[in-house]
Amino acid sequence: MTQPASIALSMPRLGLYGGAEGFGWRLAEALAAQGHAVSFLCARAEGRLPQGVTPVELGRPPFGRAVKNLWFAWAVEKHLRAHGYDLVIGLGRTWNQDILRVGGGPQDIFNRLTLAAHGEGLTRLGKSLRRALSPSAAVIKWMEARQFDTPANPDQRVVCVSHLVRDWLLEAHPALDPERVSVVYNRPDLSRFQPLPAERRAALRAALGLTPADVVVCTAGTNFALKGVGTLIRALALLPQHFHVAVAGGRHPDAWIALAKRLGVAGRVRFAGKVDDMPGFYGAADVFALPTYYDACSNAVLEALACGLPAISSSRNGSAVFVDPKLVLPDPGDAETLARLITTAAAQAADATRPAFVWPDGQPSGLAPYLDMVDQLLLEKRGRP
Numbered sequence: 001m002t003q004p005a006s007i008a009l010s011m012p013r014l015g016l017y018g019g020a021e022g023f024g025w026r027l028a029e030a031l032a033a034q035g036h037a038v039s040f041l042c043a044r045a046e047g048r049l050p051q052g053v054t055p056v057e058l059g060r061p062p063f064g065r066a067v068k069n070l071w072f073a074w075a076v077e078k079h080l081r082a083h084g085y086d087l088v089i090g091l092g093r094t095w096n097q098d099i100l101r102v103g104g105g106p107q108d109i110f111n112r113l114t115l116a117a118h119g120e121g122l123t124r125l126g127k128s129l130r131r132a133l134s135p136s137a138a139v140i141k142w143m144e145a146r147q148f149d150t151p152a153n154p155d156q157r158v159v160c161v162s163h164l165v166r167d168w169l170l171e172a173h174p175a176l177d178p179e180r181v182s183v184v185y186n187r188p189d190l191s192r193f194q195p196l197p198a199e200r201r202a203a204l205r206a207a208l209g210l211t212p213a214d215v216v217v218c219t220a221g222t223n224f225a226l227k228g229v230g231t232l233i234r235a236l237a238l239l240p241q242h243f244h245v246a247v248a249g250g251r252h253p254d255a256w257i258a259l260a261k262r263l264g265v266a267g268r269v270r271f272a273g274k275v276d277d278m279p280g281f282y283g284a285a286d287v288f289a290l291p292t293y294y295d296a297c298s299n300a301v302l303e304a305l306a307c308g309l310p311a312i313s314s315s316r317n318g319s320a321v322f323v324d325p326k327l328v329l330p331d332p333g334d335a336e337t338l339a340r341l342i343t344t345a346a347a348q349a350a351d352a353t354r355p356a357f358v359w360p361d362g363q364p365s366g367l368a369p370y371l372d373m374v375d376q377l378l379l380e381k382r383g384r385p
Contacts (some may be wrong), residue, residue, distance in 0.1 A: 002378045004035040005086035010076045010094050012068075014045040014055055019299045020103040023186065024091045028053045030367050031374065039085070041076050043068075066139040069093055073143060087377060089370075093143045096152040098377055099370070102160045104296050106172035107140050113316055116333055117225045117293040148173040157373065159184050161297040162318025185319070187366035188303045190359065195308035196283035204284040208270075213242050215346045218285035218309075220248040220278070220300040221292070228291030228314065229256050234335035235291075235342060237263040243342070244268045246285060248275040282307035286349040287342055291332040292317050305357040310345035312338070322360075324348075 009031075011024045024040070032038040032052030040053050043060040058075040060068045076094045090097035104110070111131055118127040131137055148158070148169070158181045160166040166183050170176055196204075210216065217236070221227035229247060233256060236245050245268065247253070253271040260266040275281045282288065288304035289312040295301075297318035304311045305322060313320040314332040327341050359365070 002375045002382075004037065005378050006037045006039070006084070007031055007087045007089065007374070008039045008041055008056075008080065008083070008085040009089045009091060010041040010097070011091040012043045012060070012072050014040050014042040014049070015047050017047070019186065020091065023101075023103070025050050027089070027367055027370055030371060034371070036374075039083075041079055043072055064136060066136040069136070069139055069143060086381065087374060089374075093140070093147065095143075095146055097156055098153065099157045099159060099373060100147065101370075102158060102165055102169060102296075105165050105168040105294070107137065107144060109168045109172055110294055111137075114226055114293045117228070145173075149175055156180070157182065157377070159370070159373075161186055163321065164316075164318040165296045183364065184369045185363055185365040186297050186299050186302060187359070188299060188306050190306055193279055193282070193303045193306035195356065196279065200280075201283050204280055208284060210244075210284070211242075215243045215287065215349075216246055216285040217243065217287045217289050217342055217346075218246045218248065218281060218304070219289055220275075220281075221290070221298075222249050222251070224250050224253065224256055226293050227295075228293060228332045230259060231291040231333055231335050231338055232289055233260050233263065233265065233269060235289075235338040236260075236265050236268060238336065238339040239342060241268070243346075244270070246270045246272060246281070248272045248278065248281050278303060279307060282309055285309060287345040288312065289338065289342060289345075290314070290317065291329050291338055293332045295319070306359075308356060310348040312341045312345055321363075322357075 009024060009028050013021055014025065015021050016025050028038050028040050029050035029052065032050065038053045039056050041056045041058060044057055045055040049055060056079065058072065058079065061071050073094050077096060080088060080096055088097040090100045115124060115128060118124050160169060160181060160183050162185060163183050166181055169181065170178060219227065219229065219232060232245055236243060257266065260269045272281065282304050288309045290298055290301055291314050292298065293316060295317035298313065301311050301313050301317065301319045302322060310327060311323050312327045312329060313323050314329045316332060320328050327345055329338055329341060
């Protein structure tokens, strides 16, 4: 480890709720644990703070998303000019940093891949027009170009959360030097996410009124449309009566409850809302399915795999590289193929000899590669090899 340094991380929200936010929180705490003086530049801090980290709340005006994004980037820039940090790590749409973590993908590609999630005909056309006329979308596109095409720091290292995001980024911004764009995958807490003991699993299922013959297909996410919950419910309608769907997260499931009622499967679909015990949620299920229209690197897929579930994902998810290739769904809107994959995964789940998920050692993941990168950059800045 290098000598302690002053390090700033920037992201609009400092907190543990949300995949990107949780990563930033843990990275800040890990850097502080190494003795660095860590400041976290945010619009607001909420909940428990990472130990040893100083939150710097820059605020945000109570206006629309476009103004909020611009304000925060400007406020971060102003703060950085007034304070001499040894190293800056950007975790959002900011312009001047040594390391930029890209947790999503380019807006144009996101819009192209997700439009089909918003219905058909006039509904889809309306969504397309709203996106085209959105001031926020125009601002984000401009900010993205400034991040990648004309960065304030030409030596910034760009780190994508999956090879899929890297491919999307280089497609949208061909001027980027591929040598400066690396990949570090998300990594779940493997001490927390692991297969449950048989008695604990049985107790959870009994509390839900499930029999040993029932097959529970679970999924998790906040945006039901983008996560393909509609496709999952349509697939459920093609499966036998002992198959059920459980959905964690999200808000306002009324439209999907109505879909389940129209298809006659409402009694086999449970919307659990925000779930505090996600290992228990996965542990009570048999299969995980995420027919997502777009995911940079779904943490839920990785968590479910770590909990011992066969996982299905669409090919538009960066963490699909960890999924059994036979369980990758090419088209997130294809309910018939999804139903067949669920049947295959359920057979795997019933096989007591199926191998446990083992994290591949050759895939850079988690916090360690970032800590190594920080050490390397600090040595370079101090003129040491």
